[in-house]
Every structure is written in structure tokens, then in C-alpha cells.
Amino acid sequence: MLSACSSQTQGQAARFGLVDGASDRAAHMESMWTGAWIAALIVGVFVWGLIIFAVVRFRRRSGDPEIPRQSRYHLPLEVLYTMVPFLIIGVLFFYTVRTQSSVLAKDTKPQHTINVVGQKWSWTFNYMEADNPAAGSVVTREAGTIEKIPDLYLPVNESVRFHLNSADVIHSFWVPAFYFKMDVIPGHPNQFDLTPTRVGVYDGKCAEFCGTYHANMLFKVHVVPVSEYNAHLQKLKAAGQTGEVKAPASVTTLAGSSPSQEGSEGK
Template sequence: MVAVGSAVALSGCSQATVEQWTRWGLPEAASDRAPFIGNLWSGAWIASMIIGVLVWGLIVYAIIKFRRKSHDETPKQTQYHVPMEVLYTLVPFLIIGVLFFFTVQAQNGVLAKTEAENPHQIDVIGQKWSWSFNYREAANPAVGSDAHTVGTIESIPTLYLPLNKPVRFNLQSADVIHSFWVPDFYFKLDVIPGHPNSFDVTPTKPGDFLGKCAELCGTYHAQMVFNVKVLPEAEYNAAIKELAASGQTGDLVAPSFPTTGPKKEG
């Protein structure tokens, strides 16, 4: 009945919507780390549905089996039921243990460093209330210099990424805790003042995406968004060269004490 009802409900939806439902609401994956989180997400939903059906079945069974048959009938009273008490004590621990095991596996997968020798490196600074990006491309012969982009509330920054090439993000905060998130990558990581974080990812889908802050960080948290452009490597190199040619060179650094934005060294 559930399968038939689902098929009828989805028959009036677009193909894109149907595909999203098959991913349990997740967008189409756009990074090499997405399968770890995607599999964990799907597995959790499937496990939850199985547990839910079991619990609903037991509730219906109890309603039918032990329903009151007459006004004079009094249900049998018991002080305790050891097998039942053991069951509802151990089962939650079993569920938690299984979820913990697969969560750790997914975490290890998304946080694993790339085996590539020289990944593209981008330093990300979160500040109230936007993002700044340092492109470390001085050693890249196709670019030849570092470049940066500074975002503001009035000017949404664009993050350029090379398609099918590993990128190492180095995260720092200029003030409070932020969280760097590209939903299509199925991954986010906190940006904590005084505690640099780092992760590697390889974009696997070209196009434009939206990034945002996933941590309630202050007054204009909702405006901490940025655009993401995943381009073939040649186009990525050209975009970074254009930034450098426009004068956006030099290092942006997160200050030692809270402020409202990064500062340019020198």
C-alpha cells in the first residue's frame, strides 16, 4: 500500500522532483565526498522507516489483541515483565551503536585527505557577515600568482573551483564561529576563531551552486551567502588570473582579535 501510494503521489511530479525524492530530499551530488554522507542519510531514513513500521505494528497489535471486550473486564495486572524490559533497554542501545558505527565511517571518509601531491589550495575566511577567499596559485604555472576575493554584505563573493581537481580548503574566522557549507557537496565544517580547520574535496559537477553559513553567527547571518562556480581547469585558471590582473593579489589574514573583516598584509 505504501509503495502504491508513493507511486501515485509521485506520478504528478517532475522528473527532477522524483529523483530528489529517491535521494530522500538531498540535492544532486556535486563532490567526491557526497556519497559518504548520501549513503549515511539514506541508510538512516531506511532504518528509521523500518523501526517506525515495527513500532506502529506493535501498537496496532496491542490495540487489537488487548482491547477491552466488556465493561466488567479488568486487564491482567503485572508488576514487571523482565523480557520486555530487557528488550526495550537493549534495542535503543543497538540502534545507537549501529548509527554511531556508520556515522564514524562517513566522518572518516569526508575528512580523509586527498592523495594528490599538490591540490589546489584556497584559504577561506569567515567574517561578519560575508566570506573572503585566498587562491594559493603562485606555484601553479598556469596562473603564476596568488589572488583573492573579498565579500561584503552588499557584494556577494564568488568562489571559483576546478572541475574534477582536488581542492584543499583552509578555514579561519575573523570574529565568531561560522560554518562553511555548500549543500550540493553534502558537507560543511565549522569556521572557529583561533582554531583553523581544513578539509579536501573534489568538485565533480560543473555549474553554479550556492554556498552559505550554517551557523547562527549574528545579526546578518542570513546574508552570509556566496556563489560557487565549478569550471574546467583551464577556465578556472583564467578566472584566477583575471582576479590577479585586477589587483586582487596579496594575502588576506584573519586578525588575532575579533573584527569585522580580514586585513591585507603589508
């Protein structure tokens, strides 16, 4: 009980369980999440109130008949409980579409591009900085393995475009502090933009069960000043970690398919 009184826990409780946001898309998602919880609580309190009222008001008393008086039709009530759910769905749909449009909005000219490859069972991050002299004017990369969790460096307050590709099966790129995740689908590249807004180290993971070592698909996100971001890419360049690692142009079969299946699907 005492540990629940910390300022961090209280702040998270006020956000209905969300961690503190660290991207420009977080505000849109937090507003939608909080609004949905408030709407659910209002509906819940109303329904609980009706149940309690019915239990108290219409409880059986001594002298009451075995079966209460029945009402066959009550048109106003029937219209009410038919229209209210449609109203609730309509409002939630409106705010969902509005939030989706804001979260998936693209910058006309993002300042950085990172090509992400998901593979069984880790991640590869390609920093597409060939036109950035401060970062070494070269494409650098960092690849993780089952034994080594990779690090993803991002510059604070600068827009980044992520290109997502899979080398094998469906993965999902998720950074909880960004309030955002997107599927990484073989043969179907995805992309999104966001701007990190708070310096710190955050957890990243795969949010799609992708096989035996799915739990190992972790990575660390380092949101740092731009100078530190460029210095890290210079370090990767000095270590010889240059050139882009690409996923196959198309993946026609999942791992473990028989040769005959692969040939027929390829055709």
C-alpha cells in the same frame, strides 16, 4: 501535485530530500543519510505495528473486568526492549564513525589550496596558486561585502584543500551540494579536502547564526573546467586582486567588548 512529478523532484525524494551531490564526499554522506532514514522507518513501522496490534487485540469488550489482568514480570520482553536500543545506537555509531573518517580524509598532496576567511558579513577567498604558471604564478583573491556576493571558482575533478579562518566570530562554511559544512572559528583554524565532481553553479552560505546580517553571508560556487578556473584567476590578477587577505592570528574578544575586557583577556 503536478510539480512534484518532475524528474528532479522524484530524484530528490529518492534521496530523502538531499539535493544532487556535486563532490567526492557526497556519496559517503548520502549513504549515511539514506541508511539512517531507512533504519528510522523500520523502527517506526515496527512501533506503529505494536501500537495498532495492542489497540485491536486488547481493546475492551463487553463483560471484561474493569482492570485488565496485570503481569508483574516478563524477563524476555524486558531484556528485548533494553538490548534493542543499544543495538540500534551501536549500529548507527559504527556507520557514523566510518562516514566521518571518509568525509574528513585528507589527500596526501592536494592539487589546489584555497584559504577562506569568514568575516562579518561575507567571505574572502584566497587562491594560493603561486606555484601554478597557468593561473599567473601569484596568490589572487576575491572579497565579498554585504552588498556584493563573492564568487568561489573550483576546478572540476581536481582536489582542493580549504583552510578556514574567522576574522571575528564563529561562522560556518556550507555548500549544500557538496553535502559538507565546517565551522569557521576565530583563533582555531580548520581545514578539509574535497574534489568537485560536477560542473555547475551552486549556492554557498554561512550555517552558523553570526549576527545582524548573517543572512547576507552568501556566495556562489562555480565548478568549472580547469582551463576556465585558471582563466578566472588570471582575470583576478589583471584586476589587481593579488596578495592574501589573512584573518588575525588570534581573536581574544568578540566585537563589542569593552577595552578593559579586551585588555584582560589579551593578557
